[in-house]
Amino acid sequence: MTILVTGGAGFIGSNFVYYQLAKHPEDRVVCLDKLTYAGNLESLAQAMENPSFRFVRADITDREAVEKLFEEEKPDIVVNFAAESHVDRSVEDPGIFIRTNILGTQTMMDASRKYGVKRYHQVSTDEVYGDLPLDRPDLFFTEETHIHTSSPYSASKAGADLLVLAYARTYGLPVSITRCSNNYGPYHFPEKLIPLMITRALADESLPVYGNGENVRDWLYVEDHCAAIDLVMRKGREGEVYNVGGHNERTNLEVVKTVLRELGKPESLITYVRDRPGHDRRYAIDPTKIHNELGWLPQTSFDEGIRRTVKWYLDNREWWEHILAGEYQNYYEHMYGNR
Numbered sequence: 001m002t003i004l005v006t007g008g009a010g011f012i013g014s015n016f017v018y019y020q021l022a023k024h025p026e027d028r029v030v031c032l033d034k035l036t037y038a039g040n041l042e043s044l045a046q047a048m049e050n051p052s053f054r055f056v057r058a059d060i061t062d063r064e065a066v067e068k069l070f071e072e073e074k075p076d077i078v079v080n081f082a083a084e085s086h087v088d089r090s091v092e093d094p095g096i097f098i099r100t101n102i103l104g105t106q107t108m109m110d111a112s113r114k115y116g117v118k119r120y121h122q123v124s125t126d127e128v129y130g131d132l133p134l135d136r137p138d139l140f141f142t143e144e145t146h147i148h149t150s151s152p153y154s155a156s157k158a159g160a161d162l163l164v165l166a167y168a169r170t171y172g173l174p175v176s177i178t179r180c181s182n183n184y185g186p187y188h189f190p191e192k193l194i195p196l197m198i199t200r201a202l203a204d205e206s207l208p209v210y211g212n213g214e215n216v217r218d219w220l221y222v223e224d225h226c227a228a229i230d231l232v233m234r235k236g237r238e239g240e241v242y243n244v245g246g247h248n249e250r251t252n253l254e255v256v257k258t259v260l261r262e263l264g265k266p267e268s269l270i271t272y273v274r275d276r277p278g279h280d281r282r283y284a285i286d287p288t289k290i291h292n293e294l295g296w297l298p299q300t301s302f303d304e305g306i307r308r309t310v311k312w313y314l315d316n317r318e319w320w321e322h323i324l325a326g327e328y329q330n331y332y333e334h335m336y337g338n339r
């Protein structure tokens, strides 16, 4: 089979490319990525040496380029990771989120209809459900939870999800959707909480915690997410949504302190800064459906995952130092300069 992976030069996409090449060596993997600030070809360096892998630089909203690629590759499965993914950037500039996340999804699905695919899989997020109160630990997001978004990012992802379900019902496109909680692991761009804290702590720089640090996220090691997507796109029921998460809730402060402990750095680096506007309080996934139907369970505990992640950032300094030397520095000044 040929698997077309969009956004494969990003964090989860690159991990997924490696997961596919290792788990299904009989399949061909084609990556389509625009290489925005978040896309990094260095993340795919090893994949580039594999004859079963092809990289194509293109924008998922570019209909002509997308159709040309479908014409050439006739993909059996399309997995759409490509997106603008950072909530804080969506607060600053929503336009590109609407364009890539919604119109890009439409373009990929139109091509999937035109050329015919066995499965169009949309990589979505638990953020489409909004947030849960901090004082109701008994509540979780199920696939039946109403869509109720907080940020332009999550609204754009929810818009895309609705469009995917509409294409299934209206045109019979064979779709599936996964909605996963917060990922962490190798190749995570250092604008997101965990890699930002690791890279700044290594430089003995202050660690900006939003508000009081009590917001809760449900963390999943990225390889476990890749395994879930692989299962759903191959064996999941058509037209269905599957939540993905491992019951691993932590406050942001707990996460930052864990990273500091792992690095042997002092908690005095923590600095409280102005809260994110509309900041979601708590995410918590109920993964019963994917467990019952497909037997998926996370394999990596948080302690083990954080150990592996910190080791990866220590062993791969070049990867993130190249990023920090580039556009990212301007970004940091812009976002945190007056915070």
Ligand code: NAD
Residues within 6 Å of the ligand: 006, 007, 008, 009, 010, 011, 012, 013, 032, 033, 034, 035, 036, 037, 038, 039, 040, 058, 059, 060, 061, 080, 081, 082, 083, 084, 085, 086, 100, 104, 123, 124, 125, 126, 157, 179, 180, 181, 182, 183, 184, 189
């Ligand atoms: P990322 O920002 O690290 O990577 C996004 C990738 O998409 C980059 O390689 C970028 O170049 C590419 N891209 C962006 N716009 C494009 C366009 N117009 N055309 C082609 N390529 C484009 O994102 P990520 O964290 O790896 O997230 C991947 C997907 O998973 C996203 O759809 C996101 O919503 C979803 N998701 C992420 C998480 C998480 O914790 N990171 C959790 C659940 C779901």
Ligand code: DAU
Residues within 6 Å of the ligand: 085, 086, 087, 088, 124, 125, 126, 127, 180, 181, 182, 183, 191, 192, 193, 194, 196, 208, 209, 210, 211, 215, 216, 217, 252, 276, 283
């Ligand atoms: O839940 C899935 C989502 O997880 C994905 O859909 C998004 O693409 C992904 O970016 C992530 O969204 P979050 O907003 O939860 O991730 P982020 O790493 O930006 O922030 C995690 C928490 O840490 C959040 O409560 C905000 C807080 N935070 C973040 C940064 C960058 C800080 O306190 N300080 C920071 O500097």
